[in-house]
Amino acid sequence: MxxxxxxxxxxxxxxxxxxxxxxxxxxxxxxxxxxxxxxxxxxxxxxxxxxxxxxxxxxxxxxxxxxxxxxxxxxxxxxxxxxxxxxxxxxxxxxxxxxxxxxxxxxxxxxxxxxxxxxxxxxxxxxxxxGARTSLKDRVAPAGGGQQEEPAVTCTIEVGAFNPGFWNNDPTTLYNNNCYNYASNWRTNTFAQPGRGCGNMYTQITCDEVARAALCDGMHHRFDCFPDSEAPRPLVALVVIPGGGDYHWYRKQKEGFWGHKPGGTAARNYDNSGNVIYDPETADRGPYTIFCGYFYGCLSQRQRIN
Incomplete structure (x- = not known):
């Protein structure tokens, strides 16, 4: 075979x-x-x-x-x-x-x-x-799970230093953890899926459905604050491929840029054009042209994912 x-x-x-x-x-x-x-x-x-x-x-x-x-x-x-x-x-x-x-x-x-x-x-x-690239003119405005970015409240978040070696240097960690693991800053070696930890996984790849599954795991929409007891509370972003192909997550880092880990490949802080990601909405995201919005992770959520 x-x-x-x-x-x-x-x-x-x-x-x-x-x-x-x-x-x-x-x-x-x-x-x-x-x-x-x-x-x-x-x-x-x-x-x-x-x-x-x-x-x-x-x-x-x-x-x-x-x-x-x-x-x-x-x-x-x-x-x-x-x-x-x-x-x-x-x-x-x-x-x-x-x-x-x-x-x-x-x-x-x-x-x-x-x-x-x-x-x-x-x-x-x-x-x-x-060539596996998509130009900026093909970007799609926030849809489905997207939300208004005008803050109604100020939430405290924690941003960790960029540490790609943690994800890249061990083959088991590299191949068995994906973008959701990276966004949650939690290694499970199970290729974690939104909603699997809470027992209610997504049933299709749309902003609404992947966001629902992540919220079930314990994430919150941006500006829906977590208490201090739920620290660390990273700021993350969700994007999807039109037509239900796949989803991808980013996590904001202490240095001011955003990191991500595409599937079983190396964690990095640059986009498809090789530019450091300072804004996931305008970064070259290849086919992941639908920007769904921002979310917070939390301690309970990252310990629940699977």
């Missing part, structure tokens, strides 16, 4: 497609490994980077004969988008996007298996065509 995982999401588990027919798996591997320089070494100590949106594809073989016959590691990574090497990289990535049956939904982590349809394949192809 050959498993293809699209490294594309930040909050939800990445979509997975399995090629179970041995002949088809061999045909795909034969074509994909014609140029081995396109693949990165999965054993590299360097944490995976890449933008919000499509970063690449993981390929995994599940029997040693298949790996032996094609002289490949059991796990390979093909970068896609701006970080992809020149040459056939875009062609191979497009082949992966089209050959896989993405209809089965994600098969990793314990997140909700929200359905994937033909629009997901089209989303991948659009990401490849655009």
């Amino acid at each position: 050959l498993r293809i995982t699209a490294d594309v999401y930040s909050g939800r588990p990445n979509p997975v497609a399995d090629i179970t027919d041995t002949a088809q798996a061999r045909t795909a591997l034969r074509e994909l490994t014609r140029d081995r320089t396109l693949f990165t070494d999965p054993r590299s100590a360097e944490p995976p980077a890449g933008p919000l949106g499509l970063r690449g594809f993981w390929l995994e073989t599940f029997d040693d004969e298949l790996a032996h016959d094609f002289d490949v590691d059991s796990r390979l990574y093909l970068p896609a988008g701006p970080q992809a090497p020149a040459g056939r990289g875009a062609e191979v990535a497009e082949r992966l996007a089209t050959v896989a049956d993405w209809g089965q939904g994600p098969a990793t982590h314990a997140g909700p298996a929200l359905p994937l349809d033909a629009s997901f394949r089209q989303f991948l192809l659009e990401q490849l065509a655009s």
Whole structure:
């Protein structure tokens, strides 16, 4: 069997497609490994980077004969988008996007298996065509869970120093914690999902529904203050991809900028254009063009997430 995982999401588990027919798996591997320089070494100590949106594809073989016959590691990574090497990289990535049956939904982590349809394949192809970037003119105004930002009250928050090494330096922490973990400043190693800790997860990816799930975990909308007993109370921001693809969270840092961690990739403080994030509303967020609003985390919420 050959498993293809699209490294594309930040909050939800990445979509997975399995090629179970041995002949088809061999045909795909034969074509994909014609140029081995396109693949990165999965054993590299360097944490995976890449933008919000499509970063690449993981390929995994599940029997040693298949790996032996094609002289490949059991796990390979093909970068896609701006970080992809020149040459056939875009062609191979497009082949992966089209050959896989993405209809089965994600098969990793314990997140909700929200359905994937033909629009997901089209989303991948659009990401490849655009270089996984979205211009500022394509930003969408706050919708759904967004709220007015004129303060009715002044709330006390706590902002921690930016410490990406905590999230990046250990492989288990890196791969098993996502943007919701980072926003909550709480490592669970479960790829935490809004609402799972309180027993009432989101049922679709919209501002209203993801915000509802996070509020169920214990977050508050901005300007709905927490008492001092709930410190630390970070200021966080939520964005989503139009059409229900995925969500992403940011957290404000002591240095004045915002940090974030796209899925199982490295925590960072810069956006898709490489600029330090001082305003998540105007940052280059790739396909996460809907800005949902600001929220506070709290002690109870971060200890509840799962």
